[in-house]
Amino acid sequence: MRRLQGHTAIVTGAGSGIGQGIAKRFAAEGANIVINYIAPLEGAQSTLHMVEAAGSQGLIVKADVSKPNEIERLINQAWAGFGSVNILINNAGIGFEPAFLEAKEEDFYRVIDVNLKAPFFVTQAFARKLSAEKKPGRVVNISSIHEDIVLPGHTSYCASKGGLRMLMRNLAVELAALGITVNNIAPGAIDTPMSRPLLENKPRRDTLLTQLPLNRIGTTEDVAALALFLASDEASYVTGATYYIDGGLSAY
Numbered sequence: 001m002r003r004l005q006g007h008t009a010i011v012t013g014a015g016s017g018i019g020q021g022i023a024k025r026f027a028a029e030g031a032n033i034v035i036n037y038i039a040p041l042e043g044a045q046s047t048l049h050m051v052e053a054a055g056s057q058g059l060i061v062k063a064d065v066s067k068p069n070e071i072e073r074l075i076n077q078a079w080a081g082f083g084s085v086n087i088l089i090n091n092a093g094i095g096f097e098p099a100f101l102e103a104k105e106e107d108f109y110r111v112i113d114v115n116l117k118a119p120f121f122v123t124q125a126f127a128r129k130l131s132a133e134k135k136p137g138r139v140v141n142i143s144s145i146h147e148d149i150v151l152p153g154h155t156s157y158c159a160s161k162g163g164l165r166m167l168m169r170n171l172a173v174e175l176a177a178l179g180i181t182v183n184n185i186a187p188g189a190i191d192t193p194m195s196r197p198l199l200e201n202k203p204r205r206d207t208l209l210t211q212l213p214l215n216r217i218g219t220t221e222d223v224a225a226l227a228l229f230l231a232s233d234e235a236s237y238v239t240g241a242t243y244y245i246d247g248g249l250s251a252y
């Protein structure tokens with residue numbers, strides 16, 4: 001049986017990497033997918049092809065999720081397209097920033113707006129819809145092991161993901177009465193466009209591998225499998241938690 005048959009998921013930043021992997025896996029399990037992207041269109045189109053090849057329906061919606069008016073449009077188009085939505089994957093994120101002593105106000109807000117403000121307001125718009133419809137739902141945030149573990153040189157990123165951890169825990173409590181669960185996935189090193197500059201640097205990759213008990217870089221399929229569980233009916237008693245998926249990196 002397909003585990004998400006009859007479900008519809010919004011995946012933010014679904015044109016590449018982990019978001020694309022989740023969209024593909026959820027579609028294979030029967031879910032319809034709202035494919036949010038900011039750029040480029042080709043990435044969203046290739047996600048759409050994967051969704052359709054899996055026998056599900058996809059809807060591409062361009063929206064900058066760091067902007068509340070674009071979030072409103074994303075949510076309205078999602079509901080108009082599929083009638084209702086019951087899964088939200090807050091995946092969109094950005095990673096690179098200047099060193100702390102060089103960073104300007106706009107550098108800080110660029111990271112915070114996408115990684116923290118966006119999950120706040122996308123979840124708010126999603127929960128308002130579900131509350132009005134009196135329907136349950138699932139929210140899964142793609143956080144990072146750096147919601148809890150220091151990464152020098154990435155101070156705004158770590159602050160954004162640390163904030164996402166407390167956002168998730170508060171919302172798990174606040175939205176429980178509506179039947180909406182909220183959890184974080186905290187990936188370690190996953191092979192995606194975001195991590196590729198690091199992973200293509202052989203000495204850094206080799207060092208990283210020595211720190212990974214499972215001795216391999218993670219894949220988007222690894223993350224999608226965990227997201228599938230958290231979005232599924234089987235996870236109805238799971239809320240307010242972070243799930244690490246990092247090959248054992250944080251076990252030290």
Ligand code: NAD
Nearest residue numbers: 013016017018038064065092093144187189190192194195
């Ligand atoms: P990625 O760069 O492939 O994916 C990020 C996506 O978000 C891109 O498609 C990008 O266009 C989109 N995006 C960025 N800003 C946006 C905006 N304002 N509105 C809409 N979409 C926007 O990299 P990824 O590794 O797949 O990243 C996905 C998530 O996983 C991020 O939140 C990232 O922090 C997290 N993460 C990744 C790793 C890793 O090793 N790759 C590790 C830990 C956490």
